[in-house]
Amino acid sequence: MGEGMGESTPVRLRVNGVTTALVCPPERILLDLLREDLNLTGTKRGCDLGTCGCCTVWVDGKPVLSCLTLARLVSGRDITTIEGVTPASGLSDLQRAFVDHGATQCGFCTPGFVMTATALLRDHPHPTKPEIERAIAGNLCRCTGYIKIVEAVAATAEGRP
Amino acid sequence: MAAPDAPAPTYRLIGTRIPYIEGPLKVTGRAEYTDDIKRSGQLIARLLRSPWPHARLRSINVEKARAMPGVAAVLTGEKYPTPFGVLPITHDETAIAVGKVRYIGDILAAVAASDEATADRALEAIEVDIEPLPDYPEPQGGTIAVAEPIHARGLNGTNIQKEVVQHFGDVDAAFAKAHATVRVRGTFAGVTHAFTEPMATIAEATPDGRLTVWSATQVPHYLHRALSEVLGIPMHRIRVIKPEVGGGFGGKSDPLPHEIICAALSLETGRPVKILFDREDVFVTNHGRHPTKNDVRIAVDADGRILAYDIEALIDGGAWSSFGTVTTYYNGVLSMGPYRVPNFRYHGRRVYTTKPPSGAMRAHGGTNIRYSVELALDDLAERLGIDPFDLRERNALPPHSTTVNQFRITSTSFVKCLHAARERSGWDQKYRKLPYGKGVGLGCGFYISGSNSPIHFTPKMPQCTVHLKADMDGGIAVHCMQADIGQGSNTLLAAIVAEVVGVDLDRVHIMRVDSDVSPVDIGSYSSRVTFMMGNAARQAAESLRDQLIRAASRLTGYPPAQLEVAHEKIRVRHRPDIAVDYLAALHAAMERTGALLATGAYNSPPMGGDFKGARAGTAPAYSFAAYVAQVDVDVETGVYRVEKVWAAFDCGRVLNRLAVEGQIEGSIHMGLGQMMGEAMSYRGARLMNPSLLDYKIPMPQQMPEVECLLVGDDDPEGPFGGKEAGEGPLIATLPAVGNALHDAVGVRYHDLPVTPDKVLRGIEVREQSGRAWKGVG
Amino acid sequence: MHLDPFELHRPSSVEETVSLAGRLAPAFDYIAGGTDLLPNYKMRLNVRPNLIALEDVSELRGISLDRVGAMVRLGELETDPAFGSAYRGVVEAAAEVATPLVRASGTVGGNLLVETRCFFFNQSFPWRKSLGFCLKADGDKCHVVPQKEKCYATFSGDLAPTLAVLDAEVEVAGPDGRRRVPVASLYDASGDGIQRHHLRPSELIVAVHFPPEARTLRGSYRKLRIRPSFDFPELGVAVAARQSADGGVERLALSVGGLETYPRRFDDLTRRLVGERPTIAKVRELADAVRQLVRPVHNTALAPDYRRKMAGVYVRRSVAEILGVAEETR
Numbered sequence A: 001m002g003e004g005m006g007e008s009t010p011v012r013l014r015v016n017g018v019t020t021a022l023v024c025p026p027e028r029i030l031l032d033l034l035r036e037d038l039n040l041t042g043t044k045r046g047c048d049l050g051t052c053g054c055c056t057v058w059v060d061g062k063p064v065l066s067c068l069t070l071a072r073l074v075s076g077r078d079i080t081t082i083e084g085v086t087p088a089s090g091l092s093d094l095q096r097a098f099v100d101h102g103a104t105q106c107g108f109c110t111p112g113f114v115m116t117a118t119a120l121l122r123d124h125p126h127p128t129k130p131e132i133e134r135a136i137a138g139n140l141c142r143c144t145g146y147i148k149i150v151e152a153v154a155a156t157a158e159g160r161p
Numbered sequence B: 001m002a003a004p005d006a007p008a009p010t011y012r013l014i015g016t017r018i019p020y021i022e023g024p025l026k027v028t029g030r031a032e033y034t035d036d037i038k039r040s041g042q043l044i045a046r047l048l049r050s051p052w053p054h055a056r057l058r059s060i061n062v063e064k065a066r067a068m069p070g071v072a073a074v075l076t077g078e079k080y081p082t083p084f085g086v087l088p089i090t091h092d093e094t095a096i097a098v099g100k101v102r103y104i105g106d107i108l109a110a111v112a113a114s115d116e117a118t119a120d121r122a123l124e125a126i127e128v129d130i131e132p133l134p135d136y137p138e139p140q141g142g143t144i145a146v147a148e149p150i151h152a153r154g155l156n157g158t159n160i161q162k163e164v165v166q167h168f169g170d171v172d173a174a175f176a177k178a179h180a181t182v183r184v185r186g187t188f189a190g191v192t193h194a195f196t197e198p199m200a201t202i203a204e205a206t207p208d209g210r211l212t213v214w215s216a217t218q219v220p221h222y223l224h225r226a227l228s229e230v231l232g233i234p235m236h237r238i239r240v241i242k243p244e245v246g247g248g249f250g251g252k253s254d255p256l257p258h259e260i261i262c263a264a265l266s267l268e269t270g271r272p273v274k275i276l277f278d279r280e281d282v283f284v285t286n287h288g289r290h291p292t293k294n295d296v297r298i299a300v301d302a303d304g305r306i307l308a309y310d311i312e313a314l315i316d317g318g319a320w321s322s323f324g325t326v327t328t329y330y331n332g333v334l335s336m337g338p339y340r341v342p343n344f345r346y347h348g349r350r351v352y353t354t355k356p357p358s359g360a361m362r363a364h365g366g367t368n369i370r371y372s373v374e375l376a377l378d379d380l381a382e383r384l385g386i387d388p389f390d391l392r393e394r395n396a397l398p399p400h401s402t403t404v405n406q407f408r409i410t411s412t413s414f415v416k417c418l419h420a421a422r423e424r425s426g427w428d429q430k431y432r433k434l435p436y437g438k439g440v441g442l443g444c445g446f447y448i449s450g451s452n453s454p455i456h457f458t459p460k461m462p463q464c465t466v467h468l469k470a471d472m473d474g475g476i477a478v479h480c481m482q483a484d485i486g487q488g489s490n491t492l493l494a495a496i497v498a499e500v501v502g503v504d505l506d507r508v509h510i511m512r513v514d515s516d517v518s519p520v521d522i523g524s525y526s527s528r529v530t531f532m533m534g535n536a537a538r539q540a541a542e543s544l545r546d547q548l549i550r551a552a553s554r555l556t557g558y559p560p561a562q563l564e565v566a567h568e569k570i571r572v573r574h575r576p577d578i579a580v581d582y583l584a585a586l587h588a589a590m591e592r593t594g595a596l597l598a599t600g601a602y603n604s605p606p607m608g609g610d611f612k613g614a615r616a617g618t619a620p621a622y623s624f625a626a627y628v629a630q631v632d633v634d635v636e637t638g639v640y641r642v643e644k645v646w647a648a649f650d651c652g653r654v655l656n657r658l659a660v661e662g663q664i665e666g667s668i669h670m671g672l673g674q675m676m677g678e679a680m681s682y683r684g685a686r687l688m689n690p691s692l693l694d695y696k697i698p699m700p701q702q703m704p705e706v707e708c709l710l711v712g713d714d715d716p717e718g719p720f721g722g723k724e725a726g727e728g729p730l731i732a733t734l735p736a737v738g739n740a741l742h743d744a745v746g747v748r749y750h751d752l753p754v755t756p757d758k759v760l761r762g763i764e765v766r767e768q769s770g771r772a773w774k775g776v777g
Numbered sequence C: 001m002h003l004d005p006f007e008l009h010r011p012s013s014v015e016e017t018v019s020l021a022g023r024l025a026p027a028f029d030y031i032a033g034g035t036d037l038l039p040n041y042k043m044r045l046n047v048r049p050n051l052i053a054l055e056d057v058s059e060l061r062g063i064s065l066d067r068v069g070a071m072v073r074l075g076e077l078e079t080d081p082a083f084g085s086a087y088r089g090v091v092e093a094a095a096e097v098a099t100p101l102v103r104a105s106g107t108v109g110g111n112l113l114v115e116t117r118c119f120f121f122n123q124s125f126p127w128r129k130s131l132g133f134c135l136k137a138d139g140d141k142c143h144v145v146p147q148k149e150k151c152y153a154t155f156s157g158d159l160a161p162t163l164a165v166l167d168a169e170v171e172v173a174g175p176d177g178r179r180r181v182p183v184a185s186l187y188d189a190s191g192d193g194i195q196r197h198h199l200r201p202s203e204l205i206v207a208v209h210f211p212p213e214a215r216t217l218r219g220s221y222r223k224l225r226i227r228p229s230f231d232f233p234e235l236g237v238a239v240a241a242r243q244s245a246d247g248g249v250e251r252l253a254l255s256v257g258g259l260e261t262y263p264r265r266f267d268d269l270t271r272r273l274v275g276e277r278p279t280i281a282k283v284r285e286l287a288d289a290v291r292q293l294v295r296p297v298h299n300t301a302l303a304p305d306y307r308r309k310m311a312g313v314y315v316r317r318s319v320a321e322i323l324g325v326a327e328e329t330r
């Protein structure tokens, strides 16, 4: 039950549908584990303190901040990263819309937005503009002014190009 | 969807909405940023930063740190003491502090270790002995001789880094005969870029005597030079690679100490070394917009024609020069356009302080002064009973004119911008007619489209070179050191090549910036890339196209002059049914020579006057803007919302509509940040808010609706007639909101950011003075 | 950024949790969503060698109109339709905490015990070391009010004021058993930003309980901050009221957070309106009195005099709105 101070013990994580066994200490943060141990570098580190949303992943389908999540506490849960929401070939409708609507500029915030907005549309297929704005208000973007991000999400919801 | 008044599209790609070519990689997390790269055996470096604002270093003892298990190297300043800086005339930085620290956050030592935790522990084991020196957190105190100047290079024992005095015409005479004058004093907190990707660098020294550096930089070429200078390694043995960059906005344009340190640590250890900043590192590295005080006096005649400007600026430089000499000039020279100003006097001083250095940030040098000027003009308009639009129009710089300080103005669609913004915003029905708390305001803008002079080499060498290679596979590889940092320059480069050669966009491959193969472009700053790279790319593509046309001529028997490119083919102009496929033409052209090569370059034409500082602000073209903002103020709390911005912008011909809109929207967001809440907040020399929680970047709900009105006519020298749209779009945002606040509540706010508490205070002061919210007084 | 090593414990029942806590106290912290604790740990603020994770303690879950488990995520609370229609104020507050991403992990229990904030405290280790550590972490002086030997860190949780005005209680478990504490008296009203609350070191919040009367009240929450998300409250005003058919005030409660070291109720002031037909003059009087009583200090983004002034405006607006008193238009 108690896991020793800094002691690395085995943990099983299901990431993007694949269960991996690895060894990590109690203080291992999910973001570090994804990027450093599993080389899933699509999840970005913008601040490490919960203040940017670049590190958004899903735990059991819910978008959360991987920089504020202890890896051990999500063992046995379903973890999905940007790599996991990307189809084997091509792009998801939302990803396509992000490209076509100019919702990505420097792109560093983009995986986080895609994770947040994909979950939004799954749970609320027809959000209003204020609902979209509220839903993405934990993801910072410094390039776009959010306008084209909101547009891309709305266009996807409405099934228009 | 093209606006009805857009120029008729005459190109296949140029002028349309072209999604970013690397977009699919970005939306899937596959785009590779510096921290995504991992070199085998890499060490992690961390920096020990000064806790003192100003101190003389007596000794640094690193023995304990060096002896710790897992620590590979510890570096202090004396190993690489060669000074560097982005401008050759102001080399005042060292990679690590030598002799002295100059701000809280200045780098004292660096450690490379097996992992971050080990490196951090090692930092704590370093012992530093210092003698505290007086700190100078404010520029005011530094304008006279001080006990301990921050730099020896300060003018006459002061902390003044740069002083600019300019006088054109006769300002005093103009004021003496003026019908009306106005004086505005503005105070501007520093703001910072706050890109989402923290700085990151990897360096790898290899046994062949070479050094490879991957870095999140927007100016790979200056980094290349600085590495060579400081490390004493010739440039050809250094290879700089720019991976994808997560935003720059000017903050990644100076060569930065950590990039040099990272390389030095790799040289020291023989292993790859990575350094990744945390947010606090990013904030104290700063190089953002300067905290500034300006004092603007403007004289006009009875018709509201500008007679003279008399401007002073006191600019808080922080610890280093950075781009500061340019900043000091820009605060003066960029204040005039889009207006004709016959008499002009400027006194600008940039003063070193013991704060994190300021530098170049989007719309560098043109933002703060513009705010004060535009508020001053609105005040004059009101007092003279002239509509703010009319006043601006009367003063508009004509196309193909020269300013009093010898700027060469070629294209300007400023008056078209004014007309579009006025009409679309319904200005005449709104201005001074909305109920208390609601208002509209006009703000205008002007910015350089590229700087005429390269910083580091003779203007005879081109500022940008583009190489193309077309081979049997039909692809066209494009090499150029231009730095896409999210603004879409890769896409534009590809689109120009595809447009000219007539091929599909997916045939064009923009190769990653790599100094070993990319010909020099001096990077993403001063809004130069579209103009300069665009011209170089067009030239290179035309040369490739001509090779294809010559081959097609051989195949068809028609002379080259009668051939033209069409989509994926070359055809006879008057007999379009006679055509050669692109591939067939390419393969024919390759006979004997193999893969086709083509090159293009851009030099800007000679321009500018013959006086000290004449080159500052000279540009091959300028952008113009007229924005209207509409605000809604809660007059009891001071909380306000910007509801809509009508953004009329002249970037010449729109080359990629999607990208231009994106730049305008992003610029408005950044401008609103500075207007409404962003501030580098200091207590003395100490930065109080080095985090994305306490530094208030606006949220989606705070964004206004934005209507882009792209009304520019073709620029005669711009690629396809295009000009910049990366920085200029920020400038007009702030005064548009500032003037709208005045229309709403009758107060002109001159202390940025204008947070709700200040709005309320302004209203209270006005009420106490008995002044009504509307009407002259 | 990295965390210093700690031992991680994962009990699965309340009893197991508190007995573990009893053994480890005070060298441990509970971790619920971790959205407050982990940033603080990354900045090495009062780091402890043991973390007890509440993740697996199923008794801490569950939402009903009578009870909300401590481990209920704010995101769950704000989207629970039944709860939302019964306790509008609580849900308004929950929906304004941080960001949707933080609320997906952040819990009710964690929100009640969110660390008090101060811009000299919520800083990295090197930052704090450079200035000299303060009373609240590793040091012996206060940078905000240097003359005083106490801490003025600001209570910044959004939920507590809204629960306090409903007379909700927290169920607390400790090694010696369980007890109930009204939310309104959970916090240390002596104004100490370090002590913050009256829980013993090993005590655990199990749930929040709502008295039946709570459902008869109308509540609201108004939050002042610079940005509509991310930002902690610079002021948070919760009110709850019930009126008779003729508009007479039967019950009125007011709690103000984000200003001082604890969320503060103003029962003496609100009582004056009970039994009366409310008028805007009386509401104004109440608001003015609150404004005069509160004492924010300069340790958050907005200046204290402004926050204080806004306390008056927000209280007036909230109370007028909840009591349906028309405000004269200016």
Ligand SMILES: Cc1cc2nc3c(=O)[nH]c(=O)nc-3n(C[C@H](O)[C@H](O)[C@H](O)COP(=O)(O)OP(=O)(O)OC[C@H]3O[C@@H](n4cnc5c(N)ncnc54)[C@H](O)[C@@H]3O)c2cc1C
Pocket (backbone or CB within 6 Å): A049, A050, A051, B693, C029, C030, C031, C032, C033, C034, C035, C036, C037, C038, C039, C054, C070, C071, C074, C096, C097, C098, C099, C102, C105, C106, C107, C108, C109, C110, C111, C112, C113, C114, C115, C156, C157, C158, C159, C203, C204, C205, C206, C230, C231, C232, C233
């Ligand atoms: C960017 C950002 C913005 C934020 N903005 C806001 C905001 O606007 N308003 C706001 O209120 N909060 C804000 N927070 C703080 C925090 O996210 C929330 O308060 C959240 O509800 C805390 O819950 P948690 O479960 O994550 O707490 P944790 O971090 O797990 O715990 C917080 C504290 O409570 C203790 N604790 C937790 N559960 C229990 C329990 N059941 N019994 C006893 N002790 C317990 C912990 O030991 C710890 O001391 C913000 C955080 C971030 C990162």
Ligand code: SF4
Pocket (backbone or CB within 6 Å): C117, C118, C119, C120, C121, C134, C135, C136, C137, C141, C142, C143, C144, C145, C150, C151, C152, C153, C193, C299
């Ligand atoms: S109020 Fe004083 S003691 Fe408390 S956290 Fe702030 S500086 Fe430290």
Ligand code: FES
Pocket (backbone or CB within 6 Å): A044, A045, A046, A047, A048, A049, A050, A051, A052, A053, A054, A055, A056, A065, A066, A067, A068
């Ligand atoms: S990296 Fe997780 S929120 Fe910024």
Ligand code: FES
Pocket (backbone or CB within 6 Å): A103, A104, A105, A106, A107, A108, A109, A110, A140, A141, A142, A143, A144, B195, B196, B246, B247, B486
């Ligand atoms: S696209 Fe650059 S931060 Fe969003």
